[in-house]
Amino acid sequence: MNAIEVTGLTKRFGQKLVVNNVSLKVKSGEIVGFLGPNGSGKTTSIRMMCGLLKPDNGHGQVLGYDLIKDRLRIKSQVGYMTQKFSFYEDLTIEENLSFVARLYNLAPIKKHTTETLEKLGLLSRRKQLAGELSGGWKQRLALAACTMHKPKLLLLDEPTAGVDPKARRDFWEEIHRLAADGMTVLVSTHYMDEAERCHRITYISYGNLLADGSLHDVIASAGLHTYTLTGPDLEGFIPALQADDGVQQIAPFGNALHVTGTDPQALKRALKPLEQHNDIRIEQAETNLEDVFIKFMSDSTDNMQ
Ligand SMILES: Nc1ncnc2c1ncn2[C@@H]1O[C@H](COP(=O)(O)OP(=O)(O)O)[C@@H](O)[C@H]1O
Ligand SMILES: [Mg+2]
Numbered sequence: 336m337n338a339i340e341v342t343g344l345t346k347r348f349g350q351k352l353v354v355n356n357v358s359l360k361v362k363s364g365e366i367v368g369f370l371g372p373n374g375s376g377k378t379t380s381i382r383m384m385c386g387l388l389k390p391d392n393g394h395g396q397v398l399g400y401d402l403i404k405d406r407l408r409i410k411s412q413v414g415y416m417t418q419k420f421s422f423y424e425d426l427t428i429e430e431n432l433s434f435v436a437r438l439y440n441l442a443p444i445k446k447h448t449t450e451t452l453e454k455l456g457l458l459s460r461r462k463q464l465a466g467e468l469s470g471g472w473k474q475r476l477a478l479a480a481c482t483m484h485k486p487k488l489l490l491l492d493e494p495t496a497g498v499d500p501k502a503r504r505d506f507w508e509e510i511h512r513l514a515a516d517g518m519t520v521l522v523s524t525h526y527m528d529e530a531e532r533c534h535r536i537t538y539i540s541y542g543n544l545l546a547d548g549s550l551h552d553v554i555a556s557a558g559l560h561t562y563t564l565t566g567p568d569l570e571g572f573i574p575a576l577q578a579d580d581g582v583q584q585i586a587p588f589g590n591a592l593h594v595t596g597t598d599p600q601a602l603k604r605a606l607k608p609l610e611q612h613n614d615i616r617i618e619q620a621e622t623n624l625e626d627v628f629i630k631f632m633s634d635s636t637d638n639m640q
Contacts, residue, residue: 336363338519339359339361354379359537366535367534367537368523368532376541381490385397389406397488411439414488415489418523421473425464426464428457470502471506478509487517489522527624543635560619562617563620564591567614569592579601582602588625
């Protein structure tokens with residue numbers, strides 16, 4: 336069964352079309368990454384899918400419930416972690432969890448909060464103020480709070496923004512554990528390494544869905560060919576490469592330059608003049624997800640102009 340199956344989701348705020356005819360299917364137990372630049376409609380789409388916001392157009396079902404008619408039921412059965420989710424910093428960890436338990440009508444409150452605290456390993460620190468927790472612990476507490484009512488679907492909106500790499504890794508291990516237990520997860524993120532941890536990714540740009548599939552599918556569908564250049568003073572070659580029609584984009588990765596294009600012959604021709612420089616290495620490379628996203632972003636800024 337699909338945990339999410341929506342067709343033609345559309346939302347306007349005033350005159351502005353924010354989500355344009357977006358269709359999405361997420362299978363039960365799947366972890367789907369939701370990617371795209373800021374202001375592309377990720378949060379708005381998520382809010383429509385968790386029953387908080389009524390779409391102007393579109394239909395479908397979430398957890399088997401009708402997206403329009405059963406919004407209340409959807410809202411109570413999904414776990415939703417809002418962007419910049421935060422706790423009441425001047426309440427204790429336990430008080431925060433009790434508050435959430437009450438929101439979800441969980442009874443008895445004490446039992447649910449104690450279980451959650453035990454699972455987190457925070458039982459002995461339950462009287463500590465939430466504001467005193469480190470970023471990583473806050474994140475863990477947030478995830479525990481939005482899964483307290485045992486939802487089958489988790490919608491996470493940039494859950495790891497500003498969290499350090501170690502805490503992000505722990506967070507993703509927990510996401511995979513939850514998915515292995517049958518939870519479905521849709522997670523928006525800006526981090527490439529997180530996108531690579533998803534079973535499937537969806538890319539939205541200024542309201543339009545541009546790509547949907549496995550990491551491999553999304554990279555392949557972009558139809559990019561990539562070379563890496565390494566050597567001294569590469570910057571000097573950038574203007575000529577940029578001016579060449581065979582080159583679509585140039586992106587620095589550490590000491591190397593990634594040069595990509597859609598026409599392999601034209602790209603080779605563009606790189607030909609560099610071959611006479613013995614200190615420059617030109618190697619054909621695998622296109623990575625970041626190359627693809629840079630292409631999506633530059634294509635859609637062109638469309639906006
Ligand atoms: N309640 C609202 N009223 C008016 N405009 C909004 C509202 N919510 C979002 N927007 C606008 O919709 C666009 C998409 O926003 P959002 O869904 O938050 O994108 P993302 O999460 O991808 O950054 C942005 O231009 C934003 O300013
Ligand atoms: Mg957002």
